[in-house]
Amino acid sequence: MAEVLSEADVDERLNDEWERDGDEIVRVYEFDDYLDGVAFAASIGEVAEEEFHHPEITIRYKKVEVRLTSHEEGGITEKDLRLADLFDAEL
Numbered sequence: 107m108a109e110v111l112s113e114a115d116v117d118e119r120l121n122d123e124w125e126r127d128g129d130e131i132v133r134v135y136e137f138d139d140y141l142d143g144v145a146f147a148a149s150i151g152e153v154a155e156e157e158f159h160h161p162e163i164t165i166r167y168k169k170v171e172v173r174l175t176s177h178e179e180g181g182i183t184e185k186d187l188r189l190a191d192l193f194d195a196e197l
Contacts, residue, residue, distance in 0.1 A: 107178065108176055108183035108184055108185050109184075110176070110179050110180060110181035110182065111181070111182050111183060111184065111187075113126075116131070116182050116187070120187065120190070121190060121191070121194060123194070124190055126182075127173070129175050129180065129182060130173045130175040130182070131173070131175070131182055131186055131187075131190060132171065132172070132173050132174075133171070133172050133190065133193075133194075134169050134170070134171045134172075135169065135171075135172070135197070136168060136169050137168050137169070137170070138168070139168060140165075140167055140168060142168075143166070143167075143168060143169065143170045144165060146170055146197075147165050149196045150163070150192075150196055153189070153192050153196060154189065157185070157188070157192070159174075159176075159185045159186075159189055161173055161174045161189065172190075174186040174189055174190060
């Protein structure tokens with residue numbers, strides 16, 4: 107089981123495009139059209155499956171919202187920060 111990170115650790119290490127929302131980290135990615143967002147969601151879905159750590163993904167018209175938390179641990183862990191970085195690299 108991974109250790110829940112302190113608020114200070116999360117704030118210090120979290121990329122500026124991501125924000126904290128309680129025990130989750132959240133980012134909204136914007137795209138030129140709907141299908142670009144769908145393709146991105148599929149791409150990060152594959153990354154999440156490889157890492158066996160699954161986010162909540164909401165697809166809107168030109169936006170994709172991603173929420174990460176470690177449910178079993180009860181908060182934000184290293185796994186969430188790692189996945190956030192991997193998702194950003196998919197752009």
